[in-house]
Amino acid sequence: xxxxxxxxxxxxxxxxxxxxxxxxxxxxxxxxxxxxxxxxxxxxxxxxxxxxxxxxxxxxxxxxxxxxxxxxxxxxxxxxxxxxxxxxxxxxxxxxxxxxxxxxxxxxxxxxxxxxxxxxxxxxxxxxxxxxxxxxxxxxxxxxxxxxxxxxxxxxxxxxxxxxxxxxxxxxxxxxxxxxxxxxxxxxxxxxxxxxxxxxxxxxxxxxxxxxxxxxxxxxxxxxxxxxxxxxxxxxxxxxxxxxxxxxxxxxxxxxxxxxxxxxxxxxxxxxxxxxxxxxxxxxxxxxxxx
Amino acid sequence: xxxxxxxxxxxxxxxxxxxxxxxxxxxxxxxxxxxxxxxxxxxxxxxxxxxxxxxxxxxxxxxxxxxxxxxxxxxxxxxxxxxxxxxxxxxxxxxxxxxxxxxxxxxxxxxxxxxxxxxxxxxxxxxxxxxxxxxxxxxxxxxxxxxxxxxxxxxxxxxxxxxxxxxxxxxxxxxxxxxxxxxxxxxxxxxxxxxxxxxxxxxxxxxxxxxxxxxxxxxxxxxxxxxxxxxxxxxxxxxxxxxxxxxxxxxxxxxxxxxxxxxxxxxxxxxxxxxxxxxxxxxxxxxxxxxxxxxxxxxxxxxxxxxxxxxxxxxxxxxxxxxxxxxxxxxxxxxxxxxxxxxxxxxxxxxxxxxxxxxxxxxxxxxxxxxxxxxxxxxxxxx
Numbered sequence: 001x002x003x004x005x006x007x008x009x010x011x012x013x014x015x016x017x018x019x020x021x022x023x024x025x026x027x028x029x030x031x032x033x034x035x036x037x038x039x040x041x042x043x044x045x046x047x048x049x050x051x052x053x054x055x056x057x058x059x060x061x062x063x064x065x066x067x068x069x070x071x072x073x074x075x076x077x078x079x080x081x082x083x084x085x086x087x088x089x090x091x092x093x094x095x096x097x098x099x100x101x102x103x104x105x106x107x108x109x110x111x112x113x114x115x116x117x118x119x120x121x122x123x124x125x126x127x128x129x130x131x132x133x134x135x136x137x138x139x140x141x142x143x144x145x146x147x148x149x150x151x152x153x154x155x156x157x158x159x160x161x162x163x164x165x166x167x168x169x170x171x172x173x174x175x176x177x178x179x180x181x182x183x184x185x186x187x188x189x190x191x192x193x194x195x196x197x198x199x200x201x202x203x204x205x206x207x208x209x210x211x212x213x214x215x216x217x218x219x220x221x222x223x224x225x226x227x228x229x230x231x232x233x234x235x236x237x238x239x240x241x242x243x244x245x246x247x248x249x250x251x252x253x254x255x256x257x258x259x260x261x262x263x264x265x266x267x268x269x270x271x272x273x274x275x276x277x278x279x280x281x282x283x284x285x286x287x288x289x290x291x
Numbered sequence: 292x293x294x295x296x297x298x299x300x301x302x303x304x305x306x307x308x309x310x311x312x313x314x315x316x317x318x319x320x321x322x323x324x325x326x327x328x329x330x331x332x333x334x335x336x337x338x339x340x341x342x343x344x345x346x347x348x349x350x351x352x353x354x355x356x357x358x359x360x361x362x363x364x365x366x367x368x369x370x371x372x373x374x375x376x377x378x379x380x381x382x383x384x385x386x387x388x389x390x391x392x393x394x395x396x397x398x399x400x401x402x403x404x405x406x407x408x409x410x411x412x413x414x415x416x417x418x419x420x421x422x423x424x425x426x427x428x429x430x431x432x433x434x435x436x437x438x439x440x441x442x443x444x445x446x447x448x449x450x451x452x453x454x455x456x457x458x459x460x461x462x463x464x465x466x467x468x469x470x471x472x473x474x475x476x477x478x479x480x481x482x483x484x485x486x487x488x489x490x491x492x493x494x495x496x497x498x499x500x501x502x503x504x505x506x507x508x509x510x511x512x513x514x515x516x517x518x519x520x521x522x523x524x525x526x527x528x529x530x531x532x533x534x535x536x537x538x539x540x541x542x543x544x545x546x547x548x549x550x551x552x553x554x555x556x557x558x559x560x561x562x563x564x565x566x567x568x569x570x571x572x573x574x575x576x577x578x579x580x581x582x583x584x585x586x587x588x589x590x591x592x593x594x595x596x597x598x599x600x601x602x603x604x605x606x607x608x609x610x611x612x613x614x615x616x617x618x619x620x621x622x623x624x625x626x627x628x629x630x631x632x633x634x635x636x637x638x639x640x641x642x643x644x645x646x647x648x649x650x651x652x653x654x655x656x657x658x659x660x661x662x663x664x665x666x667x668x669x670x671x672x673x674x
Contacts (some may be wrong), residue, residue, distance in 0.1 A: 092361075096417060097632055098633070100628065105629065108622035112618055112622070215618070226418050269426070272407070272423070275407055275415060276410075
């Protein structure tokens, strides 16, 4: 039972990371109907940028965290402006290929700039543990869970209570109609990319004390965030988080209780099952037209 | 300018549209037939890889270019073909048995993968094919009684009707060339048959195709099966060419290379698959050249412009360091994909058509002829 709880908390922490990456997919997909395959690599880049600020330059952890997230916002806007905007409105497949190419490029560039060694960021809370009875919970894992909950709450309020959030939702409903209503669609899309990259940056910095910062970390985690996003129903923000949690927990438990090999396959098996049985996901927000 | 005046349907579906084609394709065929006697063994080997990639490119073109379905999992089909060949060969079956067997088995797997495609569109389909590829990769690594797991499998030379065809011989070259030609002719015939017409109808508009009486489900599964079967055949040749196969050869990167073949070539015709295959296979030698020759050349060049010996040496070392970085191939792939989609969306074959049209219409060519249409109305989500 104790083992189970321990694994559950690890799974939840991992699931939060998946959830944050999936959230990035969902934000961009909702606004522009683009799937950003480079989302995991943006997360990886966030980790490296934070490493530069905190370990190399030697800033305070929280300041470095903040600066890294802001930097990621700028990176997101830049990517949107120069890579995504020229091809918006073209067939889906081309856009997806561009983001895959972008992922390749970011991964190689990160490898060239920061090298291929595993880097580690020391967080002020990375050593401690929380003991509840016999249960030992590491602070770095708890920090991921807490930060994710806060971030999701902030984003939820932002999208539902602010003017800009409403404008973003309108854009995601129908770009053309939003444009006619006077919403500056280009700027909104650019901001959505910034937010999405910032979320990825937060995930990257939170992940750094747990796993190491490495140029391939984004590919592995990013691809596992897809099942999370699909499970949550690709259009829903809480869905992304719930999907991420389910995938994270299932993966961790499969790694603990099932023979070797199941751990890596389990998320994709779930994904295929969801696609076969309930393609609209748990929180299906997608309408389906019958021909 | 040549103008072909068509008076009946028979003319429209002819494989070679006019006399010029006989000359140009005949010449191409003659050059390819003479090539193994003219070029060195390295270049011959590269040509064999071009043929194998081109076969996969044609397979992917049927699925992506003609039926409009996406797949980022074709490395898995290649792997199934390759492992079927290796397994059956180890059991003592000859090439003429396991070659078709690999195609048929991969085709069946492809049809099974195609079934989710009936309900899935766009991204969902892509994600499903990626998941399928991951699962296949993991199965290959774990199913040790058949695949020998991560140790991989050795593949012996082909036994073809009693003849031994080693992987570097001219016979293997001609075998690959012959299979490529057969696959291309088969695909051309497929595309002018009702099945091929249905594929194109589905690509252009599912709603319209359905209202014209095309059974969308059946044709999508068929397209997946055909594409997978051809990829499986290519997998057999790939296994023999590599002479050793292991699960880590069939990763996501290989699937993306295959997609790049058709994106670079131009995803709307078989010429694109061939041109793309040539391009992708040539990337590796190009990177080697970048590493080995270019730094020295640039250093010599800068010496010619009066740069001092020390500075020139520094430039050479610096360039060498950049070109030897471990991630260079990924960066180049990424750049190629982005640049092609942004600036040459119709690929190399599209560029060739544009140049041809420019001279045919000179001086009346206008760029808008090839401009793609943008749509901002949500289409993917409400289907």
